[in-house]
Amino acid sequence: MAEFMFKRMTLIGIGLLGSSIALAARQKGLVQHIAITTRSKATLDRAEELGLGDSYHMDQVEAVKDADLVIVCTPVGACEAVAKTIAPSLAEGAIVTDVGSVKASIIRQMQPHLPDYVHFVPSHPIAGTEYSGPDAGFAELFVNRWCILTPPEGTDEAAIKKVRDFWTLLGSNVDLMEAHHHDNVLAITSHLPHLIAYNIVGTASDLEQVTDSEVIKYSAGGFRDFTRIASSDPTMWRDVFLHNKEAALEMLGRFSEDLTALQRAIRWGDGDTLYELFSRTRSIRRSIIDAGQEVDASDFGRHLKDGESHAPVLNRDNHEYTGS
Secondary structure, three states: OOOOOEEEEEEEOOOHHHHHHHHHHHHHOOEEEEEEEOOOHHHHHHHHHOOOOOEEEOOHHHHHOOOOEEEEOOOHHHHHHHHHHHHHHOOOOOEEEEOOOOOHHHHHHHHHHOOOOOEEOOEEEOOOOOOOOHHHOOHHHHOOOEEEEOOOOOOOHHHHHHHHHHHHHOOOEEEEOOHHHHHHHHHHHHHHHHHHHHHHHHHHHHOOOOOHHHHHHOOOHHHHHHHHHHOOOHHHHHHHHHHOHHHHHHHHHHHHHHHHHHHHHHHOOOHHHHHHHHHHHHHHHHHHHHOOOOOOOHHHHOOOOOOOOOOOOOOOOOOOOOOO
16 A cells, blocks of 8 residues: 555645645645645536545535645635634644745734644745636646745744655755745745736736737737736735735835836936846846756747757646746
């Protein structure tokens, strides 16, 4: 009989990340039983049609009974309500983790409600696409992606190791980080880029002198890529900014100052300043490719011939990852 890492894994929420965890954990043989719960009956029914789990529950309390691993895959703003609901039914020694891209807020929301006899190890798999829902998941989502753990002080070391091993076996590279530092890092590397993308696409749609059809018809590569990011799940990103407000505003302020300086350089014809900035940022792109976090192919590898391989792995619809 196979020895499983966890006997019962409960996924609370079954969107892109939840469904990808289910598929990857099953593929790797890490769990014996996958219990799935979500608020929407239609979504739960679809998860069952896709065969993502072994049992399906509308009741979170029922879903977490006897689970030795519980992964909260809801938007950040729902985490406190989830913790309050499931706390009385968690098994002694169970590990509770999550997939949210904001960590300090999730710790504040969840830790006070979780009993002392469970282990809380917050996680952030930095992997995603612009798609959502149970159909969006694929087992390779976490391959060669980073996952950051932010365990609160005093967390059981064995539990941390087990969560680390779980994400590693799903294909992730794993780092440990203090929660507030994580939120500052992700504010600039993920949250601000999404905010800029949403804003640019919104600005284009509001232009009176340019029609919507012209925006669509003549979209250059840069604008097209902004629309890909800006099509990400609006509920998730609303909660990200509401729950990482301080870090997001700090990074947005710095960005605004730099943007003003760039505006001044354009106004005064300061080509040297523009060239220096563009050269410096180009090297950042090269560093990301060298680190294996992007493909070294024209057009981001979208039009590689079938059968060619590169990192990162593309999903089943041939769309690249956009980190969350």
